[in-house]
Amino acid sequence: MNAPVVEARHLTVELGERPVLHEVDFHVNEGEVVTLLGANGSGKSTLVRAVAGLVPVTSGEITLFGQPQRSFRAWKRIGYVPQRLTATGGVPATVREVVSSGRLAHRRPFLPASRADRDAVEWAIDLVGLSDRINDGIQTLSGGQQQRVLIARAAAGTPDLLVLDEPNAGLDWRSQEAFARSLRTFVASGRTVLVVLHDMGPLAPLVDRGVVLDAGRVTHDGPLPVPAGAAGMPDDHRHTTGEQTGPFGWIS
Numbered sequence: 001m002n003a004p005v006v007e008a009r010h011l012t013v014e015l016g017e018r019p020v021l022h023e024v025d026f027h028v029n030e031g032e033v034v035t036l037l038g039a040n041g042s043g044k045s046t047l048v049r050a051v052a053g054l055v056p057v058t059s060g061e062i063t064l065f066g067q068p069q070r071s072f073r074a075w076k077r078i079g080y081v082p083q084r085l086t087a088t089g090g091v092p093a094t095v096r097e098v099v100s101s102g103r104l105a106h107r108r109p110f111l112p113a114s115r116a117d118r119d120a121v122e123w124a125i126d127l128v129g130l131s132d133r134i135n136d137g138i139q140t141l142s143g144g145q146q147q148r149v150l151i152a153r154a155a156a157g158t159p160d161l162l163v164l165d166e167p168n169a170g171l172d173w174r175s176q177e178a179f180a181r182s183l184r185t186f187v188a189s190g191r192t193v194l195v196v197l198h199d200m201g202p203l204a205p206l207v208d209r210g211v212v213l214d215a216g217r218v219t220h221d222g223p224l225p226v227p228a229g230a231a232g233m234p235d236d237h238r239h240t241t242g243e244q245t246g247p248f249g250w251i252s
């Protein structure tokens with residue numbers, strides 16, 4: 001069996017000299033969809049930001065794809081979607097431009113985008129159902145659509161691990177369902193997802209395991225009960241025989 005895609009051992013993170021994560025042990029195996037749950041301020045964002053290398057580790061260790069994070073260089077294997085779009089002001093960018101920025105790690109500097117880059121961008125925009133808005137400025141999109149642009153940007157890099165911080169925040173139920181369909185397509189090829197959620201909503205049937213944080217400590221790690229009414233999608237994301245394979249071997 002391959003090494004876990006993410007493993008944290010005795011992970012402690014202090015922010016502003018305050019301990020936010022205490023001795024957290026936690027892992028995500030290849031092909032799993034793992035959700036981080038917990039009350040506001042319990043440390044969920046800090047944990048995914050530490051995994052993404054955005055906050056320093058005080059003590060303990062993180063490994064990514066079996067390699068210590070401090071020597072890990074294959075960052076294009078990881079797509080990270082932060083909590084919300086922070087910069088919609090300034091120069092207006094189109095959906096295509098924002099999603100194209102997710103291909104930068106794959107491109108040679110100063111050369112035009114290759115056919116593969118363009119295909120990946122168009123495919124990722126299609127994945128989140130925004131092909132009809134591809135040339136529109138992102139400032140003209142609703143909050144839910146902007147969230148999907150961020151997901152497409154991460155997906156365009158064809159990462160093996162997608163890390164999402166509260167992708168459903170502020171989305172209405174229909175947008176959450178559209179997002180759940182996109183994520184189902186993503187995981188159908190055995191790729192791995194780590195997602196912070198407040199409320200599992202339509203994602204519940206996709207989730208293999210839940211890790212619950214309370215005041216920076218893991219208090220539960222295991223399967224989660226699927227709430228009644230959330231079973232809108234079949235729990236069969238690993239059984240893909242007969243489906244069409246899209247670009248890069250993903251299932252479309």
Ligand SMILES: Nc1ncnc2c1ncn2[C@@H]1O[C@H](COP(=O)(O)OP(=O)(O)OP(=O)(O)O)[C@@H](O)[C@H]1O
Nearest residue numbers: 015016018020038039040041042043044045046047
């Ligand atoms: N840069 C920072 N400096 C100091 N403290 C911070 C910083 N960022 C977060 N914290 C604190 O760390 C704790 C955990 O925050 P974090 O955002 O990880 O929690 P969360 O579980 O994701 O919460 P939410 O659900 O509200 O997003 C909170 O008490 C927060 O105030």
